[in-house]
Amino acid sequence: MPKTAETVLEINLNHLEHNYRYLKGKLKPETKFLGVVKAFAYGSDSIKIAQKLEKLGVDYFAVAYVKEGVQLRNAGIKTPILVLHPQAINFTELIECCLEPSIYSPKILMEFLEVAKELRQKEYPVHIKFNTGLNRLGFWENDIDYIKKKLEGRDEIIVTSIFSHLAASEDLNEKDFTLKQISNFRKITQEFDEKINPKPFKHLLNTSGIINYSEAQFDMVRSGIGLYGFGNNVKIDAVLKPVASLNTIISQIHKIEPGETVGYNRAFTSEGYQITATLPLGHADGIGRQYGNGKTYVSVNGQKAPIIGNVCMDMIMIDVTNIDCQEGDEVVVFGGNPSAEEFASTSKTISYELLTSISQRVKRVFIES
Numbered sequence: 001m002p003k004t005a006e007t008v009l010e011i012n013l014n015h016l017e018h019n020y021r022y023l024k025g026k027l028k029p030e031t032k033f034l035g036v037v038k039a040f041a042y043g044s045d046s047i048k049i050a051q052k053l054e055k056l057g058v059d060y061f062a063v064a065y066v067k068e069g070v071q072l073r074n075a076g077i078k079t080p081i082l083v084l085h086p087q088a089i090n091f092t093e094l095i096e097c098c099l100e101p102s103i104y105s106p107k108i109l110m111e112f113l114e115v116a117k118e119l120r121q122k123e124y125p126v127h128i129k130f131n132t133g134l135n136r137l138g139f140w141e142n143d144i145d146y147i148k149k150k151l152e153g154r155d156e157i158i159v160t161s162i163f164s165h166l167a168a169s170e171d172l173n174e175k176d177f178t179l180k181q182i183s184n185f186r187k188i189t190q191e192f193d194e195k196i197n198p199k200p201f202k203h204l205l206n207t208s209g210i211i212n213y214s215e216a217q218f219d220m221v222r223s224g225i226g227l228y229g230f231g232n233n234v235k236i237d238a239v240l241k242p243v244a245s246l247n248t249i250i251s252q253i254h255k256i257e258p259g260e261t262v263g264y265n266r267a268f269t270s271e272g273y274q275i276t277a278t279l280p281l282g283h284a285d286g287i288g289r290q291y292g293n294g295k296t297y298v299s300v301n302g303q304k305a306p307i308i309g310n311v312c313m314d315m316i317m318i319d320v321t322n323i324d325c326q327e328g329d330e331v332v333v334f335g336g337n338p339s340a341e342e343f344a345s346t347s348k349t350i351s352y353e354l355l356t357s358i359s360q361r362v363k364r365v366f367i368e369s
């Protein structure tokens with residue numbers, strides 16, 4: 001492994017493969033696998049991740065917005081791409097790039113039908129999203145007759161799949177609610193199959209759904225965070241391998257006298273003779289101010305060094321008083337110890353937010369053997 005010489009987000013494609021195989025192993029062999037690569041593949045690099053997953057044989061990709069799908073097509077990705085949250089203004093581009101929209105409301109259905117007709121599409125694949133309790137996007141169960149009516153005599157689109165999304169698949173205290181969502185979705189699939197032809201395929205589970213409710217895998221699952229190494233569960237986190245690791249170096253070491261302060265607004269005051277190290281990353285790189293002032297630690301030569309004072313835009317300062325280190329030494333911000341999940345939890349957020357916050361300014365390096 002090359003020695004870190006600046007701030008880099010290391011992306012381990014072997015770990016991605018490990019996680020993919022682990023999650024696949026939880027499923028029936030015939031269940032399709034959709035890799036969620038929205039938000040730069042959870043802050044890593046959507047093109048490299050999609051290329052690797054395509055080689056591994058995933059059946060589908062999902063992104064949130066049309067723009068993200070266009071980037072994948074421009075990079076040569078051929079696998080079908082579901083766009084989870086498209087807006088009508090982008091429908092022409094979506095069709096030009098062979099992206100497949102989630103149709104989540106009567107309005108978006110009518111808008112898509114219009115564009116598909118204008119562009120003379122025949123049986124363009126779409127995916128209908130049902131709301132089963134998350135109350136975010138989707139048709140209601142009793143909209144099936146409306147959908148049937150709107151599709152009658154129209155051949156511009158074809159419903160390739162229907163799907164829904166679980167609200168609390170990671171939280172076993174909410175098991176009753178999740179089981180109700182699953183049975184609601186099952187009912188929707190049955191009614192849809194009775195009323196609308198040809199029968200679409202069905203999907204419901206995200207990563208924690210795969211782990212906790214694999215009996216509801218239907219025809220496909222949609223996994224994001226699990227591919228990147230987290231399962232919202234300590235036991236699963238121990239088996240999965242983190243894909244992204246944020247590493248940096250010590251730019252400068254300072255010896256601080258008792259009573260001196262460190263950083264903006266003099267937020268940290270030294271109690272004795274202390275040693276601090278300055279690192280070349282800050283809130284503009286995705287390490288927000290909430291991680292400062294002793295809340296969170298990074299790892300220097302295997303030892304915990306708390307972030308002290310306020311996080312700056314391009315720098316953080318850490319306390320290395322009791323750590324044997326020098327300028328140029330490597331620092332693990334997250335990825336090993338602490339893990340992204342541990343780092344995030346110090347400020348009451350989740351690995352999803354920390355990972356997707358790592359800004360495009362941070363250099364990405366790829367590891368694959």
Ligand SMILES: *Cc1c(COP(=O)(O)O)cnc(C)c1O
Pocket residue numbers: 036084165205206207208222223224225226
């Ligand atoms: C983001 C997203 C997923 C992926 O969820 P994970 O918890 O990361 O596996 C699946 N389905 C939908 C609709 C999503 O928006």
